[in-house]
Amino acid sequence: MSSDVPDPTDVEARAVENVRIEDEMEQSYIDYAMSVIAGRALPDVRDGLKPVHRRILYAMHEMGVTSGSSHRKSSSIVGETMGDYHPHGDSAIYDTLVRMAQDFSMRYPLVDGQGNFGSMDGDPAAAPRYTEARMAAVSEELLSDIEKDTVDFQANYDDRLQEPGVLPAAFPNLLVNGSSGIAVGMSTNIPPHNLGEIIDATIELIDDPDATVEDLMDHVKGPDFPTAANIVGRDAIYSAYKTGRGRIRVRAEFEVEEWKNGRERIVITELPYQANKARMVERIAEDVTEGDIEGVTDLRDESDRDGVRIVVECNRGANVEVVKNKLLENHLEKTFGVINLALVDGQPQVLSLKETLEEYVTHRREVVRRRSEYDLAEAEDRAHILEGRLKAVENAEDVVDLIRNSEDRTAAKDGLREEFGFSVEQAEHIVRMQLGSLTSMETVEIEEEYDEVTVDIERLTEILESEQELLAVIKDELGEIRAEYADDRRTSIIEDHGTVTHEDLIPEEEVFVVMTEDDYVKRMPIENFDPQGRGGKGIIGADVKDDDRVSTVFRANTHDYLLCFTNRGKVYRLKTYEIPEMGRTARGKSAVNILDLEADEEITAIVDTDAFGDEEYVTMVTRNGYVKRTAGDAFDNIRSTGIIAADLEEGDELVDVDVTNGTRDLVIATEGGMTIRFDEDEVRSMGRNARGVNGIDLQEGDAVAGLVATGGNGHDDRALLTVTQNGYGKRTLLSEYRTQSRYGKGLIDIKTGDRNGSVTAAKAVSADDQLVMMSERGQIIRTRVDEISTVGRNTMGVIVMEVDADDAVASVDVIPAESLESGAENESTDESADEET
Incomplete structure (x- = not known):
């Protein structure tokens, strides 16, 4: 080979780049990792x-x-x-x-x-x-x-x-449907949320870009899983929304039911998100077989298309609380590890709730801007064509003659441009027009379309020139999607007793709390129920089962402590916000997930109080007419399993409770329409384990319906409101009920009978107060007290709430006038703040 010809092996060698193998492996791995991160996971x-x-x-x-x-x-x-x-x-x-x-x-x-x-x-x-x-x-x-x-x-x-x-x-899908995935060296696990809550938070952020995570959590209560269940505690939710990471405990929904022969069973109706139902049932069966769970006689999966139903049957001697705790410990709770990791400009980033919504709003702002630019260009092009058509109509004869005398289409277009000043687009459109488009009727239609297009151009220009208008469009479209697709929250958030809660994240608001005989409970914002006239039927307030009935409805503040007294004389304590908030048509959640009620216990009275004063007493009355007073400080420390409030005799039940201060008169009302009023001092203060003393001498077949504490010595200008099962009621001034000695037969208050039915409740009311009444089948009505006329004792009363033949009034509660005024002041303050902003 000649020396002038280069050696081909030398040429190939010069094209090879020498690199260190560890550097090549590192770069190749990074390239692969980024491909997986951005392109798949x-x-x-x-x-x-x-x-x-x-x-x-x-x-x-x-x-x-x-x-x-x-x-x-x-x-x-x-x-x-x-x-x-x-x-x-x-x-x-x-x-x-x-x-x-x-x-x-x-x-x-x-x-x-x-x-x-x-x-x-x-x-x-x-x-x-x-x-x-x-x-x-x-x-x-x-x-x-x-x-x-x-x-x-x-x-x-x-x-x-x-x-x-x-x-x-058009909606924040990342938070609404969530996501999960494992990339190289990182993973994401974003829970799903309620569409309505996420959209409300997005609109809040648009209105107030300085809104904090706490502000957004006024709207977003927490994840909302498709399988419902319960989230235990709010700390992990707050952590996840604040930092992008958190560990959320999700607990199955279940209830303890009485079964035949005095046995009990645990019925599971909702499972934690992503739980494998069949595998869970298998693992429970394995624990029963191995003796880790004792007292279970049968385990069945009765689930169908209507929902989950897993039945755990216990034998007669089994401790259901132990079985329940074992199931909770090993099977009915899962931890959902939140990692809010997503791609931002192609790079993985852990985001807080606010940052996630900010990125979405930025994206949506760009989408609406580009769409508006597109629509504006289309509208301007159309307006340009319509202007040409209008000019052609104005010169119809000359245009037709010019086109007829042209050699071909190209010559016609050139002639139109030279003669009339049409643009290329206008000329092209005109030569394609039909002669019928030159009629007067067509001219009107063109002018109308041109006016519409002009309005569209002005609106689109306004949107593109004004950031405020563009954001208003985003808000309007989000509102439309909310109206079309939003639904009620499925997952409830319950507190774990003994855990620290972020009470400052719970908005203070007035709510109605509804409980049923089967101990289903829920709360609903009071503003969901507008006052109606007396005698109305009301609206649906709860969807109860055929074999269940509403037992109690009362008003409370979300931050209030509630003392829940049961028919067996025990008392439990919880915060109002620990009760799940649900819609009007929801049935509620089983109270067994909130309070450790025993199998045959029902909540019959609730006292709304934050703390007792030094001279306050809890005054109780039983169905058989016994009454007792116990110092309020005896109820300061209440265990999660409850404490004894009254020692009841066989066959007796605790009916009603009120808070007194030692200077009140007590009014006891019976189901048969009798009342007795006596001085509170006639009932000495006694311990929690006492039975009490006789308060009223009941006639045969009668029973106590309620207790009212009034101002002593006649210093009370309020009236006694009495409501019967069939929805009738009356107001009578308390001054008409003279004070008697304890354990008398009392006075006739209201006539009962076929029309009225038995007395359901008795309340002390002022004319400016409002009432909330609920029937056993779940109808609820809010009405003004002043619509119920004031009459004397021993009268029939007037219709207050219309109830069906198979229904009856279950509970009555009073919304005090001062509470209504406070709510109005808060609304006024909010409006003023909005105006200043």
Whole structure:
């Protein structure tokens, strides 16, 4: 080989770059890790989707498989997604499609599936050739306006097509549906939330960019899982929202039921999120077999399409509390580790609740701006064409002649531009117009359309020039989505006794608390119930079972301490906010998850108090007419299992409780319409274990209905309100009830009988007070006291609440006038603050 010709091996050697193997391995691993992080495992903070979710939804959008179309074979959707956008295998795509259709996996499923899409038992979905799917209506909101250049597109894997890098996302899907994934060296686990709460928090942040996490938590109570259940404690929620990380305890919903032959059973109706029901039942059975759980005779899974129902039957001698605690310790509680990690500008970042919503608002601001620019350009183009059409109509004869005399279409367009000054677009449109478009009727339609387009241009220009108007558009659209898709919260938040709570995160508000005979309990904001006229039927306040009845309704503040007295003479204590807040039509949560009630205990009276004064007493009355007073400080330390409040004789029950100060008169009302009034001093103060003394000499078949503490020595200008089972009631001045000695027969207060029925409640009221009444079947009415006329004793009364033939008034509570005035002042203060802001 000639020396002038270069050695080919030398040329190849010069093209090789020498690197250290550890450097190459490090860089290659980082490249791989970032590919997994950005391309597979982590969701984008803007639309809350990973690429596979986004590509499935976009493929369905392109296929026209929307919520209004017929279902399409899942295999067809998987094939289109894999062939055009996601070349990572059909199994991964189908698994993702299945999860998006499972109502127990996603709070708001994005896919409407038809066929077998798996179960909570861990059963797999049927093969894609057997199932069908289409987009859910809510998922279309994620893709709305995508054709209006609202988001950036990128080339697909083989450069044949374009796919969106993110979806417009008309609601904050990352928080609403949550996400989970494991990347290289990091993972994300974001719980789902209630759509209405997240949208309310987003609007709050738009209105007040300086809002804190605590402010946003006034709206977002906590995660809202599709399988409901209960979150135990608020500390972990606060930590997760403040720092992006937290460990949330999720507890199953269950209740202890009496069964035949004096036996009891535990019925589980809601499971923690992502729990495998079949596996959980197997593990409980294993613990029973191995002796770790004693006293269980049978375990059945009675779940069906209507919901979860797992029955744990106990033998007669079993300690149900021990069984319950064992189940809680090992099976009925799970820890959900929150890691709010998402991609922000392509980089993984742990975000607080506020930061997550801020990123979403930024994204939505960009979407609305780009959409407005697109719509404005379209509107301006249309206005330009309409201006040309109007000019053509004004010169119709000359335009027609020019076009008729032109050699061809090109010459006609050139002539229109030279003769009349039309633009290229206008001339092109005019030569394509039909002669019928030159009529006077068409002229009116063009002018009307031009006016509409002009208005649109002005509005779009206003949006683009004003940040405030643009944000107002975002808020309006969020409000529309809330109205269309929001529903009631499913997951309740309960307190774990002995844990520290963030009371400052709980807004102080007046609420109604409703309890049923089967000890279901809930609270509802008082503003949900507007006052109605006397004699109305009211509205639904609770959805009770056929064999259950409402027993109590009362008003309280969320930060008040409640002393809950039971028919067996025990008392428990809890904060009002520990009672789950639920909607009007909800049944409530079993009180067994809040209070350690015994099997045959029912709450019959509740005292709303934060702390007792030095001279205050808890005064109690029983169904058989016994009355007793106990110093308030005897109830300062109440165990979670409750303490004895009164020692009852066989067959007697505690009926009502009031707080007195030693100077009051006591009025006892009976179901038969009798009342007795006597000085409080006639009942000496006694300990908690005492039975009490006789308060009224009951007639045969009569029983005590209630207790009222009034001002002593006639110093009380209020009236005694008496309400009967059939919804009748009356007001009589307390001065008409003379003071007698204790243990008399009393005076006739109201006539009972077929029309009125027995007395349900007796309350001391002022004319400015309001009443809340609830029937056994769950109807509730709020009305003004002054609508009930003042009459004398021994009268029939007037209709206060209309109840059905198979229903009856269950409970009555008074909303004092000062409480109403305080609420009005708070509303006025809030309005003034809003105006200043």
